[in-house]
Amino acid sequence: MPLLELHNLKKYFATQKAVDDISLSIEKGSIFGLLGPNGAGKTTLIRMITGIFYPDEGQIVFDGKKFDPIKDVGQIGYMPEERGLYKKMKIGEQTLYLAQLKGLSRSDATKKIKEWFIRFEMESWWNKKVEDLSKGMSQKLQFVTTVLHEPKLIILDEPFSGLDPVNSNLIKEEIYRLAQQGATVIFSTHRMEQVEEICNNIVLVNKGKKILDGTVKAVKQDFKENLFSIGANQLPEGLNGQAPFEIVGSRNQAFVVRIREGNRPNDVLQYLLQQGTEIHSFNEILPSLNDIFIKLVEGTPAARQFQTINS
Amino acid sequence: MNKIPLIIKREYLTRVRKRTFIISTLLFPLLYLALIFGTGYIAEKSKTELHVAVIDSSGTGYFSRAAFEKQNAIDASSVLTLVTDNADSVKAGYKQYGYDGYIVIPPIKWDSPVTDQLFFNANKSYGTGSTSGVETKLNRIWDEVKYENLQLDSTKRSILNNSRLSVRSINLDDKKANAEIAQGIGYACGFLIYFILLIYGSQVMMGVMEEKTNRIAEVIVSSVRPFQMMVGKILGIGLVALTQFLLWIAFVFIIYNVGKFSGSGNGGAATMIVGNIQNMFSSINLPLILFCFAFYFLAGFFFYASLYGAIGSAVNEDMREAQSLSFPITMLVIISIALMSSAIANPTSPIAVWASIIPFSSPIVMMARIPYGVPGTVPWWQLGLSMTFLVLGFIFTTWFAGKIYRTGILMYGKKPTWKELIKWAFRKN
Numbered sequence: 001m002p003l004l005e006l007h008n009l010k011k012y013f014a015t016q017k018a019v020d021d022i023s024l025s026i027e028k029g030s031i032f033g034l035l036g037p038n039g040a041g042k043t044t045l046i047r048m049i050t051g052i053f054y055p056d057e058g059q060i061v062f063d064g065k066k067f068d069p070i071k072d073v074g075q076i077g078y079m080p081e082e083r084g085l086y087k088k089m090k091i092g093e094q095t096l097y098l099a100q101l102k103g104l105s106r107s108d109a110t111k112k113i114k115e116w117f118i119r120f121e122m123e124s125w126w127n128k129k130v131e132d133l134s135k136g137m138s139q140k141l142q143f144v145t146t147v148l149h150e151p152k153l154i155i156l157d158e159p160f161s162g163l164d165p166v167n168s169n170l171i172k173e174e175i176y177r178l179a180q181q182g183a184t185v186i187f188s189t190h191r192m193e194q195v196e197e198i199c200n201n202i203v204l205v206n207k208g209k210k211i212l213d214g215t216v217k218a219v220k221q222d223f224k225e226n227l228f229s230i231g232a233n234q235l236p237e238g239l240n241g242q243a244p245f246e247i248v249g250s251r252n253q254a255f256v257v258r259i260r261e262g263n264r265p266n267d268v269l270q271y272l273l274q275q276g277t278e279i280h281s282f283n284e285i286l287p288s289l290n291d292i293f294i295k296l297v298e299g300t301p302a303a304r305q306f307q308t309i310n311s
Numbered sequence: 312m313n314k315i316p317l318i319i320k321r322e323y324l325t326r327v328r329k330r331t332f333i334i335s336t337l338l339f340p341l342l343y344l345a346l347i348f349g350t351g352y353i354a355e356k357s358k359t360e361l362h363v364a365v366i367d368s369s370g371t372g373y374f375s376r377a378a379f380e381k382q383n384a385i386d387a388s389s390v391l392t393l394v395t396d397n398a399d400s401v402k403a404g405y406k407q408y409g410y411d412g413y414i415v416i417p418p419i420k421w422d423s424p425v426t427d428q429l430f431f432n433a434n435k436s437y438g439t440g441s442t443s444g445v446e447t448k449l450n451r452i453w454d455e456v457k458y459e460n461l462q463l464d465s466t467k468r469s470i471l472n473n474s475r476l477s478v479r480s481i482n483l484d485d486k487k488a489n490a491e492i493a494q495g496i497g498y499a500c501g502f503l504i505y506f507i508l509l510i511y512g513s514q515v516m517m518g519v520m521e522e523k524t525n526r527i528a529e530v531i532v533s534s535v536r537p538f539q540m541m542v543g544k545i546l547g548i549g550l551v552a553l554t555q556f557l558l559w560i561a562f563v564f565i566i567y568n569v570g571k572f573s574g575s576g577n578g579g580a581a582t583m584i585v586g587n588i589q590n591m592f593s594s595i596n597l598p599l600i601l602f603c604f605a606f607y608f609l610a611g612f613f614f615y616a617s618l619y620g621a622i623g624s625a626v627n628e629d630m631r632e633a634q635s636l637s638f639p640i641t642m643l644v645i646i647s648i649a650l651m652s653s654a655i656a657n658p659t660s661p662i663a664v665w666a667s668i669i670p671f672s673s674p675i676v677m678m679a680r681i682p683y684g685v686p687g688t689v690p691w692w693q694l695g696l697s698m699t700f701l702v703l704g705f706i707f708t709t710w711f712a713g714k715i716y717r718t719g720i721l722m723y724g725k726k727p728t729w730k731e732l733i734k735w736a737f738r739k740n
Contacts, residue, residue, distance in 0.1 A: 050533040052721070070536070078533040082723075084526030089325060100317050101534040145530070 001064070003028040003153060003184045004049065009058035011044050018044040019055075020208035026186065026201070028152075031179050033199035033216075034188040035289075037297050041208040042188050043081070046155055049186075050078045063152060074103035077151035081158045081188075083142050085130045092126035095145055102149040109148070116144045120170070135162045143171055147178060154178060155186045160194060172198065192290040202289070206297050220286040223295070226259045228268065231281030236272070244268050256285065314535045315543045322518070322547025327554060336555050340562060361389040363431070363445055364405050364413040366398055373421065373456045382451055388444040391452075402432070412437075414449075421453075421460050490683070492595060494655055497679035500600070501651040503556075504608055504675050508644050511552045511612060512619040516633060518544055519623030519720070528720045537717040541624075542709070545616045549609060556608065595682055603681050606698065611674025613705040615640065621712035624719035625727050632726045639729070647672035651679045658683045668697045670704030711736045 002025040011019040019041045026032045036042045047053045049060065051069025060067035063075070086094055092113065099109035117123050120140055130138055139162055147154055156175070160168045175198065179185055187199060195202060196216060204212035212219060228245075231254045235247065244263035249256045259268055265284070272279060287295075326332055367374045379393050392410075394401060401413050412433030419427045429449070431442055458468055479490070519541070522528045531540055618640050626632040650672050654663035658680045667677035667689070677697050680689050714736040719727070727735075 047721075052529070052532050073534055076533065078530070080526075080529040080533070082526045082529060084530070086325075086521075086527055087525055097317065097321050098530070098534070101314055101531065142530075 001028055002026055002061075003063055004186075005061040006045075006049075007059040007061070009045070009048060009060070010056045011041075011048060011053060012056055017208045019048065021058075022205065022208070022210045023058075024203050024210060024213060026184055028184055029179055029182050030200045031175065031185045031187060031198055033195040033202035034186055034205070035190070035192075035195060035202055035293060036205040037190075040205045040297075042205060043157070045205065046078070046080075046157065046186070046188065049153075050076055050155065074149065075152045076155065077102075077146040077149065077153070078155045079142055079146040079157060079159060081161075085138060085142065085145075087131040088129060090126070091122075091128050091130060091133075091141060094130065095141070095148065098145045099148050102151075104149050112148055112150075113144075116148060120144060136164060136167055139163055140167060140171070143174070147174070147183075151183065153184050153186065155188070157188045158190075159187070160189075160191070192288065192293055196289050204293065204296060211296055212292075216289070219289070219292065223287045223292045224284070225287065227285040228257050228259065228265065229254045229281070229283045229285050230257055230268075230272070230279060231255075232272070232277050232279050234277065236275040236277060244271055254281065315539050315546070318535070318540060318543025319547040319550065322544050323550050323554075326514075326548065326551045332551070332555070336558050339555075340559055360387070361412070361437070361441060361445055362410045363389060363391045364394045364401055364408070364410040365391050365449075366394055366396070366401055366413060366415045368398065369416050369418045371418070371420075374416070374452065378452050378455055382448050386444070386448055389448060391445065391448055406434070414445075421457050493658075493682040493684070496595060496600065496682040497651075497655050497658075500604055500678040500682070501648065501655075501675045504604075504611055504678055505644060505648050505651075507552055507556070507608060508611055508615050508674070509641065511548055512615045512640075512644075513637075514551075515545055515548050515616040516619040516623035516637060518548065519620050519716070520626065520628065520633060523624060523720055524628040532720065537720055538713040540720075541617070541620050541713055541716045545613060545620060545709075548616065549612050552612060553605075553609070596685065599685060600681055603694075604678060607674040607678050607701070610698070610701045610705055614670060614674070614701065614708050615644065617705070617709040617712035621715040621719065621732065624716040625722070625732055627723065627726065629726075636726065636729070643671045644675075647675040651675050655679050658688050664693060668693060668700060670701045673697045673701050714738075 004026040006022060006024050009019055009022050010017075022041075022045060034042055034045070044053065048055050049067075051067070051073050054069075062068075062072050089097075095113050096106065096109050099113065100106060104112070114123075117125065122140070122144075125133075125137075125141070130141070133141065139159075143156075143159065146156070154175075159171060159175075163171065175185055175187075187195070189195060199216060201215050202212070202219060203210055214222070227248065229251060235255055236243075243260075244267040245257040245259045247255055248258050257268070259265065265282070269279070269282060365374075365379070374393055376393050379391050383390055394413075396404075398413075398415050405413050412431050414429055414431055416429065417427065431437065431445065463471070522531065522540075528540075535543075619637060622633060622637045622640070626636055647666070650662065650666040653660070654666060654676045657663060663676065663680060666672045667680050677689070677694070681694075683689070685691065685694060715732050718735040718738075719732075
């Protein structure tokens with residue numbers, strides 16, 4: 001059952017169709033990647049989901065009911081890309097304040113903060129101020145304030161920027177754990193390798209429109225170019241049109257071949273075995289999300305152009 | 312659940328706990344007194360005691376050294392000395408003899424009904440503040456000469472000098488009203504509100520800017536509506552201002568009672584001050600003034616604070632941007648103070664009446680008029696109209712600012728113009 005459904009959402013600004021008719025659906029407990037180049041409309045889309053903006057048109061269905069920003073906001077945890085905390089406020093008080101704004105009672109919030117601080121080894125931070133923290137430390141604190149109220153939907157915009165590998169892993173583990181406990185995570189980033197690692201489903205938006213939607217696996221299958229890598233000392237010479245494949249290049253001391261239309265991988269192996277080629281390895285090369293991303297948004301001007309909207 | 316109380320609590324506590332709040336609460340009354348007494352003291356002190364050589368070239372023998380010495384003894388603000396040397400040698404040597412300058416009395420006649428122009432010759436320029444004392448003294452000496460020649464005895468002189476008609480205003484509807492006390496209280500109230508509007512208005516602006524530049528604004532607006540965020544901040548800071556103000560009243564009350572207690576034993580200056588204060592309080596309608604002050608102070612604060620908040624939301628971290636954008640608002644406050652001076656001098660003039668009804672200037676101007684008496688000087692309908700307009704005014708500015716705030720708080724980049732701000736406010740949705 002989907003936790004969040006967007007139906008034909010639209011949001012136009014004076015000079016931009018920031019979000020132009022996007023529909024999507026996010027399953028409960030999934031980790032969902034929201035991808036797109038700079039200025040594609042991701043932030044606007046997220047701001048509508050978090051109730052900061054009202055959509056011009058379209059509907060948001062949250063947990064089976066029409067989204068009510070005032071009521072449902074307590075079920076959402078949002079860590080924006082442009083994040084920050086009150087510099088002069090004590091960390092404990094600040095976390096408590098943000099949790100209470102999300103609707104937790106004072107005692108509940110205190111209990112939960114203590115648990116999280118122990119989990120993240122931040123117990124000694126309670127009476128420190130945010131200005132005493134390093135960038136990575138305040139990032140961890142920001143993550144805690146985002147998930148503290150146990151939201152059903154967690155939206156993280158570039159959560160790993162500025163974190164070292166150890167702390168990145170810590171946060172990653174927490175994301176997995178929260179998803180396992182039933183939270184749904186929307187994960188917005190440009191870092192494709194992280195998306196491949198973490199997300200089940202992705203959506204790619206560009207110029208305010210959805211241009212790709214599916215599981216990571218399916219997307220990769222859709223964009224595969226029938227490329228295989230063959231580890232062999234020597235491929236038979238003088239390949240002609242009879243061979244079921246052609247050599248495209250080489251990578252990591254292996255040959256990269258493309259299977260010709262109408263052939264299957266087994267045909268390739270059979271052909272090579274017949275030729276007496278010694279094979280060490282045979283792998284399918286699936287495109288990385290990075291390749292797909294670049295392929296899809298290529299040709300889009302690097303900066304979004306201003307346009308006139310007649311509405 | 313309503314989240315505004317949480318925001319108010321945070322805004323209030325973080326500010327009240329700050330050391331600067333405690334220090335400013337203690338220091339402001341002292342600075343205020345220092346400002347009032349200090350400027351008077353400095354003005355008094357900065358008057359220079361002029362030593363003037365006077366050369367009598369009238370050739371009449373009207374003037375004698377004795378007459379000059381007699382006046383010097385009465386009034387020590389300047390020293391005039393009659394010298395017998397001629398003008399040229401005085402001009403060459405007045406500095407050597409320790410004079411600041413010299414005056415030459417031209418040929419004048421005691422019975423010619425014209426004003427003779429005399430010149431104070433010196434090597435620098437003196438303002439009228441310095442020369443008026445010399446002028447007064449010379450005129451007293453000249454009066455003596457005229458009395459002598461008119462053969463007026465001391466009784467006649469006394470009649471001539473002291474028999475005067477004096478006019479003072481009495482308010483028939485409100486006999487207790489005392490114009491001088493009213494003027495003093497009016498000034499004090501007007502200036503207090505002026506300070507509060509400027510100081511706490513800019514605190515709201517800085518607070519909003521802080522949230523925006525710290526980038527916490529987006530985190531907060533994902534929990535509460537931007538409007539709640541703005542209203543919470545304004546109310547929180549308003550409470551800080553109110554706290555500070557109540558503390559000041561408490562100080563005054565304590566000092567007054569301590570003064571009364573210690574003064575009752577030994578008499579003297581303390582008793583006199585307490586007596587003056589008692590006299591002052593009995594001549595005004597204290598509860599009404601306090602109530603009106605609290606009203607105009609809060610309503611005026613809401614009126615301006617929301618505008619300052621809107622500006623804070625529209626600019627980036629650059630203080631100069633904020634200053635240039637808030638200049639029109641600050642100008643309104645300063646114009647109000649200018650209008651207040653005119654209203655105090657003439658509390659029933661049309662300009663005073665209108666300035667005390669129009670919302671932007673009414674918090675300051677009305678507070679300057681109220682001590683003159685309600686309903687004597689300020690009829691009830693004017694007070695009611697002024698209060699209604701101010702409430703409507705701050706509802707409008709809060710709405711207007713809320714619209715700007717909602718857009719501005721998440722907008723980074725170029726500083727918007729006032730034209731764009733107004734566009735934001737009137738854009739639907």
